[in-house]
Amino acid sequence: MTTAMFHVKHRASAGKRGFNRGQDGPGGGQGWASGGLKAATLAFGAAMLAACSSPEGVAEKTGVGKATATATATKGAASAAATAQASGAVAFEDNSSKDEAAREFAYGWPAQVSAVPELVGRLTAERDTLLAEQKAEWDAAIRDFAGQDCVSCVNRGFEKSWEVVADLPRFLSLSADFYAYTGGAHGNSAHDALVWDREAKAAIDPKAMFTSPAALQTTLGDAWCKALKAERMKRMGDDYSDDGFFQCPPIADLTVLPGSSNGRSFNRIGLLAAPYVAGSYAEGTYEVTLPVTAKLLDAVKPEYKPAFAVAK
Secondary structure (H helix, E strand, C coil), X not given: CXXXXXXXXXXXXXXXXXXXXXXXXXXXXXXXXXCCCCHHHHHHHHHHCCCCCCHHHHHHHHCCCHHHXXXXXXXXXXXXXXXXXXXXXXXXXXXXXXXXXXXXXXXXXXXXXXXXXXXXXXXXXXXHHHHHHHHHHHHHHHHHCCCCCXXXXXXXXXXXXXXEEEECCCEEEEEEEEEEECCCCCCEEXXXXXXXXXXCCEEECHHHHECCHHHHHHHHHHHHHHHXXXXXXXXXXXXXXXCCCCCCCCHHHCEEEEECCCCCCECEEEEEECCCCCCCHHHCCEEEEEECCHHHXXXXXXXXXXXXXXXX
């Protein structure tokens, strides 16, 4: 059975995590929750997760299974159309099952994205590419593991959801979390980000808004590493060890998210370190929010400097 659904639904206004990525001021209230998975990432996930537990255990841990795929594909169809007109947020799903093999795919964005046709086109193209890659890889897995008693080997899952970090008059700052399951004991998660320039009608890598990676490292590196260490100690408790296995990663290895507390200017920067970047998979994502300082403002490229302001 194969089902493809395209519907829209309301997004929660609060982020999934403890601190608020969105704007606190006018036009705010959007959480910055759930970044682009390419074929290389799928391959990485398959290699990292090759050690399988039992099929039953994997199904329980990952939530990817025949029953789940079927239920996800059929629920909420009637209410989705009504929600579409109300919110404009998009939640696309394409799920399939073949005997014990199941494939789940979800990709979404908020109403602010739907209001920008060029951005919708960009994300739709990415979505379609990722879906085609997943389908091809899933079909190959079904062939490769035919006749073998390994449900986890033929289950696949992917979810990517964009949310608003800050909505300024000219710029729309977005973040995304994505999760991919390509077999094994657990999936892999990471983050993505972009800033949409309404005047130029173009997407910008947030890091490209600054003069150089070195400038970002110089201005944010020390504060990031200090905050990361404190968070790791808090999260790990007695298990914390500064043994050097996980060094403080450079800003270049992080997801950088320009944020705003007033809806007028970027006055804070979010930094995300996905699992395996700053800690083990079990530690999850590490997140730090830093204020825009005069020193950081000096590192912003001249063409973007009017959109930034020192935090007060």
